[in-house]
Amino acid sequence: MEKSKELGPSKDQPKDQQRKSGRWKLLLVVAVCAAPMIASYFTYYVIKPESRTNYGxxxxxxxxxxxxxxxxxxxxxxxxxxxxxxxxxxxxxxxxxxxxxxxxxxxxxxxxxxxxxxxxxxxxxxxxxxxxxxxxxxxxxxxxxxxxxxxxxxxxxxxxxxxxxxxxxxxxxxxxxxxxxxxxxxxxxxxxxxxxxxxxxxxxxxxxxxxx
Structure with a gap:
């Protein structure tokens, strides 16, 4: 029972630390969702392969x-x-x-x-x-x-x-x-x-x- 308690968040854990943990989790979710869009934009506008040619x-x-x-x-x-x-x-x-x-x-x-x-x-x-x-x-x-x-x-x-x-x-x-x-x-x-x-x-x- 003692080991089980140690695995979960302590009641004595500072509230601001819990808030920071929650923010990091939220930022991670946002980053995962935005990754395809960011990658596409970076690939097209920043990485310009020499083999790519455009008419326009x-x-x-x-x-x-x-x-x-x-x-x-x-x-x-x-x-x-x-x-x-x-x-x-x-x-x-x-x-x-x-x-x-x-x-x-x-x-x-x-x-x-x-x-x-x-x-x-x-x-x-x-x-x-x-x-x-x-x-x-x-x-x-x-x-x-x-x-x-x-x-x-x-x-x-x-x-x-x-x-x-x-x-x-x-x-x-x-x-x-x-x-x-x-x-x-x-x-x-x-x-x-x-x-x-x-x-x-x-x-x-x-x-x-x-x-x-």
């Missing part, structure tokens, strides 16, 4: 935190890109009139998501609209499933990086962008991007990460 340009997430964009849904309700945390986000920018290049990118985003097969549920599509022009009803129906948010164009263009090597006329509307499930802007695809190469990049991202 990797961006340092520390340089492009998502700022306030004055964003709202089409019916005027506040909506932020941070609300998409936990998902991969394919992002495009265009005015409400949506020219041919805009429609091409909308189509590409839809197909790129579909081409991921069973992984497609990990991806959301967002169109950031830079003006107050009304959208074509048929276009909205055709790309139902793409979230359409109006934003302040000045705030947006101060945030999104363009490809400086593509010439002085390059603008944010020329690119597709990718946001990771942690809410980091992390990849920019070139103007008139090759969908097959973009698909390969996205597939590699999904395989490399267990988050989202």
């Amino acid at each position: 340009t990797l961006l340092d997430p520390r340089e492009y935190p998502i700022p306030p964009l004055g964003s709202a849904t089409l019916d005027g309700k506040p909506a932020k890109l941070e609300d998409y945390k936990g998902k991969w986000v394919l992002l495009q920018v265009a005015g409400g009139d949506c020219d041919d290049a805009c429609k091409t990118r909308l189509f590409a985003m839809r197909q790129l998501r579909l081409m991921q097969g069973k992984e497609m549920e990990r991806i959301e599509r967002v169109w950031l609209i830079t003006d107050a022009k009304p959208l074509d009803t048929m276009l909205m129906r055709e790309y139902d499933g793409t979230d359409m948010l109006r934003v302040d164009p000045k705030l947006l263009k101060a945030w999104l990086p363009v490809d400086a090597g593509a010439g002085t006329g390059t603008v944010v509307e020329d690119h597709l962008y990718m946001i990771d499930p942690l809410g980091n802007l992390m990849m920019r695809f070139p103007k008139d991007a090759d969908p097959n190469k973009v698909k390969k990049d996205i597939s590699k991202l999904l395989r490399a990460s267990s988050i989202g």
